Amino acid sequence: MYALIDGNNFYVSCERIFRPSLNACPVVVLSNNDGCAIARSNEAKALGVAMGAPWFKIQHLQESAGLVALSANFTLYGDISQRMMTIAAGLGPQQEVYSIDESFVSLTGVRGDLIKRAQTMRSRILQWIGIPTCIGMGETKTLAKLANHIAKTAERKPGLYPTELAQVCSLSHLSAERLKEVLQRTDVAEVWGVGRRINAQLKDMGIETAWDLRASSASALRARFGVVMERTVKELQGVACIDLEEWPANKKEIACTRSFGQAVVSLEPLIEAVSEFASRAAEKLRRQRSLSGQVLVFIRTSPFRAGPQYSQSITLPLLRPTADTATLVQAAVMGLQLIYQGGFAFAKAGVMLLDLRDEGFEQGELPLGLETSLYTRENQTPKALMQALDQINQRYGRGTLALASSGSSTKKKIWSMRQERLTPRYTTAWADMPVARA
């Protein structure tokens, strides 16, 4: 038996903790460059604001409907998330933090009235942190996810489901007929693992609802869709195929990519951006005590805009796996210079660290023919220097200390062109947020 605890409209709810005046307003939180909506309050959803809606398309709702837009503050959300997860962990013996706003909790061995227990947990998180949540429970993770969807929907759109399923919903506590009714009212697209493409194909086959999918043959669907879909069907049927992952595994790839606020038409700002991306990726790499054996860098124009399109990437193998910022930045910039072509308006760039391995493994093979200074041992900055760099940046804030190669620009960064104010009255500098940054 599993529970899934999920913060409602999480980023919006985080903002509302500090600005209760937003409580009844339609609110959206915007992505990095204020490009598109990545979180919406119920009121914003009711206005028809879609997930990922570009800001310039919904901006008019500020005037016409009182929509409030906020620039995202991920540092704040991370902090609130940690507090929420710590409390949620009390629901059962094991917890998997699945995303910034969701965690699965195993309820194995937990006795008593599970629904009451979940309701208590819900009020506790609301009271202690100020985040409204919904909790779904079921025999498998897929069923817990689905129950969570039902709990949220029953609250937000009364009428579709029985009202007593709002906020806390356990599919395991429903009678067979009741379960069938509820699943028949649930679109198959809401099932965890059914995305846009598979949804369309299932609909073509006449599988419309979660109930239809549950009633299907797992092996028949495997033949058409593969083993992932087979697992989904079995999980819907109550056969657990997906385990709880209590200890998050190290990443197998680490990326840092950004869209630019304005098109970039020359090499210089790209070098600066790519240097910073490589540097941030290197920090993440060291945080999980890994080394990278390959650096990928890409640049691309915007598919949404007219004009000549260009999208290119290159992967550079490193002589020895490393977590050294200087080496990784140098590789990324070298790659950029190899793929850069003038005459295009670039909209996005990124760096990915690939071929990751544990820190202990320092020996690499020596690719032949790679003899630039990049690949000499002497070029490696001492590890202690990287540790000092990370500690200083952690204590005093990102960017306090950076490598000189990242460029000396004091001008505004091209990948961070967010407005300080969107809906003027509401946006505050995040330094003002009353949350300890430690």
Added chain:
DNA sequence: TCTGGGGTCCTAGGACCC
């Protein structure tokens, strides 16, 4: 003017091996 930033897993097909 203006369209996010991360990740994972699976599969098919090609290269290569004996």
Added chain:
DNA sequence: TCTGGGGTCCTAGGACCC
């Protein structure tokens, strides 16, 4: 009729998640 039969490794692309 039938064009060997397995293996492994790598990569690209598709699909999904939040």
